[in-house]
Amino acid sequence: MDLPFAENYRIKMVEPIYRSTRKEREEWIKQADYNLFNLPSEHVFIDLLTDSGTGAMSDRQWGALMTGDESYAGSSSYFNLKKQVKEIFGFDHFLPVHQGRAAENVLFSVLVKKGDVVPGNSHFDTTKGHIEFRKAKAIDCSVDEAFDTNGNHPFKGNIDLEKLSQVLESYPHEQVPMIIVTLTCNSSGGQPVSLANLREVRQLADRYEIPVIFDSARFAENAWFIQNREPGYQNKTIREIVREMYELADGMTMSSKKDGIVNIGGILAMRHEDWFQQASVYNIMYEGFNTYGGMAGRDMNALAVGLDEVTSADYLENRIRQVHYLGNQLINMGIPVQNPLGGHAVFVDAKRFLTHVPKEQFIAQTLAIELYLEAGVRGVEVGTLLADRDPVTKENRYPKLEFLRLAIPRRTYTNNHMDVVAAGLKNIFDRRESITSGFQITQEAPIMRHFTVKLKPQ
Template sequence: MKIPFAENYKIKMVEPIYRSTREEREKWIREARYNLFNLKSSQVYIDLLTDSGTGAMSDRQWGAMMTGDESYAGSSSFFNLKEKVKDLFGFEYMLPVHQGRAAENVLFSVLVKEGDVVPGNSHFDTTKGHIEFRKAKALDCTVSQAFDTENDFPFKGNVDINQLKLVLETYPREQVPLIVLTITCNSSGGQPVSMENIRKVKELADIYDVPLVFDSARFAENAWFIQQREKGYQEKTIKEIVREMYSCADGMTMSSKKDGIVNMGGILAMNRAEWYEKATVFNIMYEGFVTYGGMAGRDMNAMSVGLDEVTESEYLETRIKQVHYLGEQLIDYGIPIQKPIGGHAIFVDAKRFFPHVPVEEFVAQTLAIELYLEAGIRGVEIGTLLADRDPATHLNRYPTLEFLRLAIPRRTYTNNHMDVVAAGLKNIFDRRDQVKHGYTIEYEAPIMRHFTVGLKKF
């Protein structure tokens, strides 16, 4: 008999979670104005809102926290992290920040000005928000295969090289401050970028003298997919692949709440001294002194260990196989999801799930609410709400894909919990024709509205 696959860890601590009734959930979601961000965590049974900062740290990480150096300037924890970043990614300069969007804020304060364009592969919400806040424009150059959820193309996070070249030919150099490459590409379904594509983007960036920066929240998962799916990388270690990836980058932003496996923190790193000198000014204004930024010493210590653990194949195999375990169940049930299954989440195709619900009524948000009502599971809409309004016309932007994202925290839930998620979605799918309408907006913020929006039933 073949020995079955099992997790590469054992559980040392548990936290109780509450199974609510449907009547309770109906009351709570109504009080939350049908915005899942407004729910209390105690009102959620299985929380798949995000994998950001929601994972479980290892005993090594907890041990490292106990020796954190909380000195305001020059702490040993900072130098531990700086050394780890240089060893793993190859960057000489590093600034700690409180999370990924803070790294974007500092870097874009240095590089992005009004009227600029920033090409990339499906910029995520905070990236696009920081660009548009500066009255610049994010241009999506993702490959067309990413927008067909049934297409099994293995690297749907790739940049369309011809499309990127057209952008670089169309706009003058001074109007294109950088290219942002998101690895893995969250908005396209947690999809990886191939090493071949990374190198082609870098070649084009060099030809047009435009810096290339990686949004690195899930860099290790991207490296794992390269190892598993790209010819010539099966015998390389994850750390070797990561170093090769970052040899093509001029800088990186990172939310360490994902592949740093910590609850709070992030980094901005680069090899350009002139960027670093300018960025330190904004880091001190927005985050804190250059050797702690937005992070405590204990968190920097935990992140140093997390970066080591996340780049081991055994950890990544365990993490990604759980995501695939859920995805394969949903495929067996006939539930439409983004294929191939990505690294950190399952992305349910809400348009194909509820083809009769108009996109104007926020079909992916409608599915997210139905899943909460059905089983107490909290996901997040990656669709029209998140896409926000066009800054010029103030009209809703309707993306090609409307996703319910189910982001799975690291080392947090068991496969029994994944079974609950699959059953909840199947129950809704079996009665999908009964859901006739979605929701309309009662209140929205002028930017990144999905975090605080207030809705009502249509």
């Protein structure tokens, strides 16, 4: 018989986690004002809030930590990381930052001004937040297939060329500082972008002389999907595909806490020296000197190793297999999820799951709270709370998709933990008809409210 699949690593250290009771969780979520971000981590059994900075580092990465150079200027750790950025992505100009939103803050301080528009594929929360904070507008040009969770389009992260053309035709060149392509597209369900689409976006951008920026948090997962789904790439390595992808970009922002497989860190890289000179000013003001930028030398060392490891096909197969293990269980149970399954998380379609909860009562947040109460599992809402209010009308924005995102940390949980998640959701699904009300806001911030919002049952 054929040997079954097994991970190509073994576990060297374990961290105890507390298995709480439902009665405890009912009190804890109330104390947290029904905001899962407010829960202390020890009150969570399986934490799928995010895959950002929550993964397990390898022995090579821990070894690299010990040899970090903490020199303020010109550390060897900086040059280790700069070398990897050049080899993997091809960019000459590089600035380390403390995480992805810091890269956005520095770059957008250079490029984005009041009244601008920034088209892209379903900008994520911090990206949209940094754009709107500058009184500019993010315009979603995702393909329509992204919003049909039943459909099986292999590249739901793609940009719709017709929608993008309309934006570029409708606004003066000076009002469109960049096109942002998110790899993979988190907000649409961790969905990949094809290389064919990246080329078409590049060609359209060149016609209008607009720069293209890649939000690169999950670049390697995107490359894995290209290798496995796009004709002509099955025999190319992940690194070859990544280089081909990034030849089409003018610059990149990256939260290294995802596909860098580290707990903190970020990357801002670009082709244009004038951008680099301007960005350096903001980097020094906001982050730190250009050769550390808010990162310790040991963290830069660990990131340099992480970028090497994440571009390994073996690592990516382990990573994505576990996401699909959970997703396929839910599909087999009849639980509605975004299809096809993405690379870093399973996105449960809350609208199709809780059909009796009004949209004004935050459907996906309601489902997230139910899962925590049922099984001690912390997921996150990607829906109306995250969408914030319209900056002009101040009314809630109701996105086409209401997701409960179950983001799986890298190399952290076993498939037994995934079984618990699946069973918890199945229990809720079996009683879903009895869930008819959600929550209302008692306090919220003016932007990116989902992190600190306070709620109460409706």
